[in-house]
């Protein structure tokens with residue numbers, strides 16, 4: 001069994017009278033894509049926000065390897081190797097592709113406010129170069145980020161996440177709005193990255209999820225109704241009825 005890089009145990013989150021996350025446990029192993037799927041409002045984005053540290057759970061515990069990170073704020077988790085992308089693109093459109101990655105690396109570094117001009121900061125330039133290479137964006141390094149295609153912008157977001165040297169990457173709908181070619185490119189990118197990472201993927205594109213994932217967790221109304229390999233999930237009668245539709 002691969003090493004578990006992030007483990008969340010019995011997470012519950014309420015918004016007033018609504019239980020958005022209901023006693024959910026999830027493990028993210030090194031070298032695997034773990035997808036979380038579910039109908040709208042199932043609690044997927046809330047779960048990602050709890051894991052990344054943007055939202056606190058009402059109950060439950062989160063570990064990164066042996067460290068209990070439940071009370072750690074988001075920046076501390078990011079420095080410990082937890083990266084995330086958002087449902088909507090969050091790039092700086094007027095800066096270059098390289099500058100976006102450099103800033104992501106700097107923002108994650110405790111010594112950001114040093115006397116070195118940011119453009120000459122060796123570690124952030126190297127982190128940006130490495131991230132752009134991993135994400136297949138080297139050729140676009142000098143381009144203005146806002147002029148990239150939609151798929152290119154999402155790819156840049158992944159590169160910005162990689163610039164922080166994560167070990168765990170939380171991806172919230174990275175394929176949203178992509179055409180078939182862009183989707184294929186992104187799936188190939190995730191497949192090429194996963195051996196060094198634990199990836200959590202929240203995604204509505206079921207073809208992509210079943211193609212790329214090693215493990216799938218299915219949520220309905222905040223609770224997990226099924227968990228297992230793509231084959232197990234595909235053949236789970238509860239999943240077919242509750243999520244994929246009885247016809248499928």
Ligand SMILES: Nc1ncnc2c1ncn2[C@@H]1O[C@H](COP(=O)(O)OP(=O)(O)OP(=O)(O)O)[C@@H](O)[C@H]1O
Nearest residue numbers: 015018019020038039040041042043044045046047
């Ligand atoms: N800040 C908030 N305040 C109150 N309710 C919230 C808040 N954030 C989420 N919710 C509610 O919690 C539930 C889960 O929302 P969440 O966005 O996590 O679902 P989701 O599975 O990501 O949905 P989608 O697939 O549509 O993005 C929904 O009923 C939502 O309205």
